[in-house]
Amino acid sequence: MLKPKGRSRRRTPMQIMRGVRRRARRAAGKARRVWRRSLQLRVVTSTLVISVAVVAVLGFFLVQQITTTVVQGRTASAESDALADRATIVAQLNQSLDEVSKQPIPGLDPAQTALNSPIDRAAAVLANRAGESGRYNVIIRNAAAPGEYRATNEIQPRSIPADLHRVVSQGELNETFSRPAELYYYGRTSPEPGIAIGVRVENGYEIYHFFPLTEEEATLSSVRQTLVVVGVGLVALLAAIASLVTRQVVTPVRLARQAAERLAAGRLEERLKVRGEDDLARLATSFNEMAANLAVKIHQLEELSQVQRQFVSDVSHELRTPLTTVRMAADLLYEAREDYDASSARAAELMQNQLERFESMLTDLLEISRYDAGAATLDIDSVDMRDVVLRAVADSEALGEKQGIRFDLRLPGEPCMADIDSRRVERILRNLLFNAIEHGEGKDITVIVGGDRDAVAVAVRDHGVGLRQGEENLVFDRFWRADPSRARTIGGTGLGLAISREDALLHGGWLQAWGLPGEGSQFRLSLPRLAGTELRGSPLPLVPPEIEMRRTWRGHVTPALSPPVPESVLDGGAS
Numbered sequence: 001m002l003k004p005k006g007r008s009r010r011r012t013p014m015q016i017m018r019g020v021r022r023r024a025r026r027a028a029g030k031a032r033r034v035w036r037r038s039l040q041l042r043v044v045t046s047t048l049v050i051s052v053a054v055v056a057v058l059g060f061f062l063v064q065q066i067t068t069t070v071v072q073g074r075t076a077s078a079e080s081d082a083l084a085d086r087a088t089i090v091a092q093l094n095q096s097l098d099e100v101s102k103q104p105i106p107g108l109d110p111a112q113t114a115l116n117s118p119i120d121r122a123a124a125v126l127a128n129r130a131g132e133s134g135r136y137n138v139i140i141r142n143a144a145a146p147g148e149y150r151a152t153n154e155i156q157p158r159s160i161p162a163d164l165h166r167v168v169s170q171g172e173l174n175e176t177f178s179r180p181a182e183l184y185y186y187g188r189t190s191p192e193p194g195i196a197i198g199v200r201v202e203n204g205y206e207i208y209h210f211f212p213l214t215e216e217e218a219t220l221s222s223v224r225q226t227l228v229v230v231g232v233g234l235v236a237l238l239a240a241i242a243s244l245v246t247r248q249v250v251t252p253v254r255l256a257r258q259a260a261e262r263l264a265a266g267r268l269e270e271r272l273k274v275r276g277e278d279d280l281a282r283l284a285t286s287f288n289e290m291a292a293n294l295a296v297k298i299h300q301l302e303e304l305s306q307v308q309r310q311f312v313s314d315v316s317h318e319l320r321t322p323l324t325t326v327r328m329a330a331d332l333l334y335e336a337r338e339d340y341d342a343s344s345a346r347a348a349e350l351m352q353n354q355l356e357r358f359e360s361m362l363t364d365l366l367e368i369s370r371y372d373a374g375a376a377t378l379d380i381d382s383v384d385m386r387d388v389v390l391r392a393v394a395d396s397e398a399l400g401e402k403q404g405i406r407f408d409l410r411l412p413g414e415p416c417m418a419d420i421d422s423r424r425v426e427r428i429l430r431n432l433l434f435n436a437i438e439h440g441e442g443k444d445i446t447v448i449v450g451g452d453r454d455a456v457a458v459a460v461r462d463h464g465v466g467l468r469q470g471e472e473n474l475v476f477d478r479f480w481r482a483d484p485s486r487a488r489t490i491g492g493t494g495l496g497l498a499i500s501r502e503d504a505l506l507h508g509g510w511l512q513a514w515g516l517p518g519e520g521s522q523f524r525l526s527l528p529r530l531a532g533t534e535l536r537g538s539p540l541p542l543v544p545p546e547i548e549m550r551r552t553w554r555g556h557v558t559p560a561l562s563p564p565v566p567e568s569v570l571d572g573g574a575s
Contacts, residue, residue, distance in 0.1 A: 040250045047242035055231040070216050078211040082197045090201050092122040119150050139208045156184040160208055168198040183210050252280045268295040330355050364495040371502045378421040380531050385416040385456050392429035408446045416451040419531040424503040431496035432523045436462035450539040457540040461522040467515025475513050476501040514542050
C-alpha cells in the first residue's frame with residue numbers, strides 16, 4: 001500500500017536520541033572552539049568565576065557575623081527583661097494570703113484574689129505588665145504538677161524546647177538558660193522564630209520567657225537581600241572591568257596575529273602601528289623590524305635562487321655543445337673498440353657508459369630548470385593508460401631481468417582513457433619502476449591500473465626495504481636518499497622522483513608514496529580523466545589492501561602501521 005504523499009516517516013525514540021546527542025556534540029564542539037580561540041573570553045570568565053567565589057565567601061561570613069551580633073544583642077536584652085520580671089514573679093509566688101489581702105492586685109477583685117493560687121497571682125501581675133504589650137510572653141510552670149501552668153498572650157506550652165526544659169529541671173536554682181526556639185500561639189498555623197529563657201525558682205516553679213525575633217528576622221532578610229544585590233552588582237562590575245582591561249591587551253595582540261598571518265601569506269609590506277612606549281608598542285616595533293628583516297632576507301634568497309636557477313639552466317645549455325662533440329668522438333671510439341687492445345677497449349666502454357649517465361643527468365637538470373622557470377608545457381592527447389603502462393614496463397624489463405625481478409601486471413579489461421601527455425607520464429612510470437627495481441631487493445613488482453568516472457590511477461608496489469615514518473614526503477625532494485651509505489645499483493641522478501612529481505602536478509594530479517620498513521613501498525599516480533578538471537579522489541588505495549586487511553584484523557593501528565598519508569600532504573587534494 002502506497003503512503004500518501006507529503007506524510008513523513010515517523011522517527012523512532014532511538015533516532016531522536018541520536019539526533020539530540022549529535023546536536024549536543026556539535027554545540028559542545030563549537031563552544032570548545034570558541035573557548036580555545038578567545039583569550040578575552042577565557043580571562044573574563046576566569047575573573048567572573050573567581051569574583052563570584054570571593055563575593056560568595058565574603059557575603060556568607062558577613063551574614064553570619066551580622067546574624068550572630070543581632071542574636072547576641074537580642075539575647076542580652078531578653079535576659080535583662082527576664083531578670084527584671086523574675087523578682088516580681090517570685091515575690092508573688094512566695095506571698096501568703098494575708099499579704100495578698102493587704103496588697104491587692106490592680107485589676108482583680110480582692111475577694112477573688114484570696115481564692116487564687118500563687119501561680120494565678122503571678123500570671124495576673126504579668127498580664128498587667130509586659131505580657132499584654134506583646135514584646136514577650138511568659139509561661140509559669142509547676143514542676144510538681146506538670147499540667148498546672150499559666151501563660152500570657154496565647155503562647156502554647158510546646159514552645160518550650162525539650163533541651164531547655166531538661167537543663168532547667170536539672171540545673172541549679174535561679175540559674176538562667178537560653179535556647180533558640182520556635183514559638184507556637186493558639187490561633188496561628190505557623191510558628192515564629194524566637195528565644196526562650198528558662199529558670200527554676202523556689203517552691204518548685206519554672207519560669208520561661210519567650211522573646212520573638214520577627215523584627216530581627218526581617219532586618220536580617222533585608223540585609224541578605226542587600227548583600228545579594230550588592231554582590232551581583234560587584235561581580236558584574238568586575239566582569240566589565242576585566243573585559244575592558246583584557247580588550248586593551250587583546251586588541252593589539254589580535255592585530256599582531258592578523259598582521260603575522262598576512263605576512264606569512266606573502267604580504268611582506270605588512271606593518272603594525274606603534275602607539276606609545278609600553279610593552280605592546282615595543283612588541284609592534286620588534287614585529288616591524290622582524291618583518292623588514294624577513295623581507296630583505298626573502299628578497300636576497302629569491303635573488304640567489306634565481307641566480308642558481310639561471311646558472312643551472314645556462315650551464316646545462318652550454319654543456320650541450322661540448323657534450324655533443326665529445327659524444328660523437330666517443331661513439332667513434334666505441335664502435336672501433338674491437339681494433340684496440342683490451343685496456344683501450346675497456347676505457348672506450350667506460351667512457352661510453354659515463355657519457356650516457358652524464359647526458360641523462362644533463363637532461364634531468366634541463367627539465368628541472370624548465371619547471372623552475374615555469375616553461376614546462378603539456379602535449380595533451382587522449383590515450384589508453386594500459387598502453388602507456390605496457391610501454392613503460394617494456395622499457396624496464398631488461399633492467400628488471402638483470403636483478404631477477406618479474407613484473408606482475410594487473411590491468412583492467414576495458415580501455416582506460418585519459419587526456420595526458422603520454423611522454424611525461426611514461427617518464428613518471430619509468431622512474432617509479434626504476435625506483436622499485438633499485439629498492440625491491442630482487443622481489444617481484446606489482447603494477448596496478450584502475451579508473452573510475454573522473455580519474456585514472458597507476459600503483460607500483462615493491463616488497464623491498466620500505467620507507468620509515470615521515471620519508472613518504474622526503475622521497476620527492478631533489479637528490480634525497482633514504483640511506484646515503486647504500487650504493488646505487490642502477491645509477492640515477494637523484495632527480496627522477498622530483499621530476500615525476502612535477503610532471504604529475506603539471507597534469508593536475510597526485511604522486512604519493514606509502515611504505516613500512518620490511519613491508520616495501522607503494523607509489524600511486526592519480527590523474528584526472530579530462531585535462532583541466534580538479535582531481536577529487538583516486539580509484540586506487542594508497543595503502544596496499546593486504547596491509548589494510550591485516551590492520552583491520554588486529555583491531556587497532558600499531559605504530560608500525562600508521563595511517564596512510566593524506567592527499568593534502570603532497571598536492572592539497574583528498575583521497
